[in-house]
Amino acid sequence: MTLIRRPLPAEVVAVRALTPHLARITLTGPGLEDFGYDGPDHLVRIFLPPRPGAALLLPEGADGWYPAVQAMEPEVRPVVRNYTVRELRPEKAEMDIDFVLHGDDGPASAWARKATPGDRIGVLSDGAEYAPPAGTDWQLLVGDETALPAIAAALEALPPDVPAIALIEVTGPDCEIPIDAPSGTTLHWLHRGDTEPGAGDLTLRTVRDLDLPPGTPYAFLAGESAMVTTVRRHLCTDRGFAKDRVYFCGYWRRS
Ligand SMILES: Cc1cc2nc3c(=O)[nH]c(=O)nc-3n(C[C@H](O)[C@H](O)[C@H](O)COP(=O)(O)OP(=O)(O)OC[C@H]3O[C@@H](n4cnc5c(N)ncnc54)[C@H](O)[C@@H]3O)c2cc1C
Structure with missing residues (x-):
């Protein structure tokens, strides 16, 4: 084809x-x-x-x-x-x-x-970027509502035995949508409330507080540009993630 x-x-x-x-x-x-x-x-x-x-x-x-x-x-x-x-x-x-x-x-x-x-x-x-390399033991998916379509589809396609932690920042509980994630997934909805999208550091703070599983990770980070950059820096600098195991993309930039 x-x-x-x-x-x-x-x-x-x-x-x-x-x-x-x-x-x-x-x-x-x-x-x-x-x-x-x-x-x-x-x-x-x-x-x-x-x-x-x-x-x-x-x-x-x-x-x-x-x-x-x-x-x-x-x-x-x-x-x-x-x-x-x-x-x-x-x-x-x-x-x-x-x-x-x-x-x-x-x-x-x-x-x-x-x-x-x-x-x-x-x-x-125009193609896809999400690509956990061979040897990935678990996945971390982090994003805001612009990355919700990608993260939801990634979770829905995961085999049941792959552990995954997903963090999705939205305005409030009425912005959550059903995601048919397998049993190995831990899904955290983060509510920014009155804070403007892209402002504040709710996602970064939550990632900092996460207990991460052992083994080799793959991370997919997408959403507001500054959020994505700071979360990537934290994972690579403070949590020992190899740079080639962290895909990150600023989906939009707060002006
Ligand atoms: C690979 C990729 C995949 C994407 N997938 C999706 C998707 O599936 N669904 C989706 O909704 N978006 C998605 N986005 C993000 C989307 O491209 C941007 O939000 C884009 O800026 C929207 O264009 P616009 O014309 O509405 O606003 P623009 O003309 O680009 O921007 C106008 C103003 O709106 C602000 N702004 C832009 N986006 C947002 C936002 N989300 N929240 C608050 N303020 C904003 C900007 O800071 C600017 O001040 C994706 C981006 C990329 C790079």
Whole structure:
């Protein structure tokens, strides 16, 4: 099967509120049956109209999507953002993406807040990074709500005998979602309450206080950039994690 690595048109078929701040948007389109799925954090780049109500032009070009986007006139250039495939159903040419609704200051969040069936965007398959190396005895997965799709999918795919500790920072109890994690998982929901997303050090403090199991770990850290960086530093400097056993990615930056 040849996987498609160019932007594809997709149409919203369903929108479901998972929590007050998280919307699951189901998309369909020609080519999604060959979108490809490399793992639980499979990256999908979304292409949105430059302004609400404007036409959506998807970049075309043999040199890849990025130069093609840069070559477009600013008034027609699509907005491009990074998301995670929460679930791909190739047999139905469908995918789910879970969007954090953080307000209208970002075009992707603003689009997701108003999305309705029939709306059109572009989607580009871009691969996965989560990859516990051979010899991993246990896993540590840490993130905020932007990493919830990746962490939930990683937990759901774990064999029952692999111990895992997952920490997910959200606003409050109404932002938790069911995760079908195997019995070896210890899942901690961290509630930041009135603290703004990305502010405070709740996740870092909780990781510092964790009793970690013996054996060789693999860590997956994703979410607000400063949180991810400080947690990685703590694991590698104070807890003896080998750097090549810690995947970390700033999914967004608090401004
Ligand atoms: C590999 C990868 C996978 C990702 N997967 C997902 C996913 O599945 N679901 C998801 O919701 N996000 C995901 N993200 C994060 C998402 O790309 C960012 O949150 C992005 O900034 C949203 O774009 P925007 O247009 O809404 O806001 P932007 O235009 O990028 O930013 C506008 C303002 O909003 C703030 N902001 C951005 N994101 C947030 C947030 N989450 N909370 C509070 N303030 C914010 C910024 O600091 C800025 O001030 C992923 C990122 C990466 C790199």
